Amino acid sequence: MCTDNAISSFGKYCLFQCTCNEEGYKLTEEFLSLLPLNNDLEEGCEIIKILLEEVIGDNPMLINERIKPHLNQVFIRVQKMRLEDEDFLDTEGLGLLVMAFPTLNRNMDL
Numbered sequence: 856m857c858t859d860n861a862i863s864s865f866g867k868y869c870l871f872q873c874t875c876n877e878e879g880y881k882l883t884e885e886f887l888s889l890l891p892l893n894n895d896l897e898e899g900c901e902i903i904k905i906l907l908e909e910v911i912g913d914n915p916m917l918i919n920e921r922i923k924p925h926l927n928q929v930f931i932r933v934q935k936m937r938l939e940d941e942d943f944l945d946t947e948g949l950g951l952l953v954m955a956f957p958t959l960n961r962n963m964d965l
Contacts, residue, residue: 859895862886863902870909873916880921887925891933891943900948903933907951910958918958930959 866886873879890906892899906929910917917926933952936943944952 859892859898862889862892863898866890866902867905870905870914870916875915875919879916880919883916883922884925887922887929890929891936896940896943900944903944904948904951907948907955910955911951913958926959 865882866889869879869883869886873882890899891903906917910926916922930952933944
């Protein structure tokens, strides 16, 4: 669980503090490769909701050509996780996923 909390904190750093440069992209790619979180499902849902909010808000760290494939993979893994555990994402998270889909679709080849 501590690992999941550390990953979540790392992700918040990537989303809100990193600059859109080579180092920031590398850090963000690493963060996205660790999602979804598997041990602390509550923290896992929260960081996915934050990620979705940032996609909806067109966070420049997420909505660019370099990060698109990594973000796409996160949401494929989230969908697989939802199939295994329907409680993985709460009602708010599902609503955000629906709201984010047009942005994901617009910015990515899903």
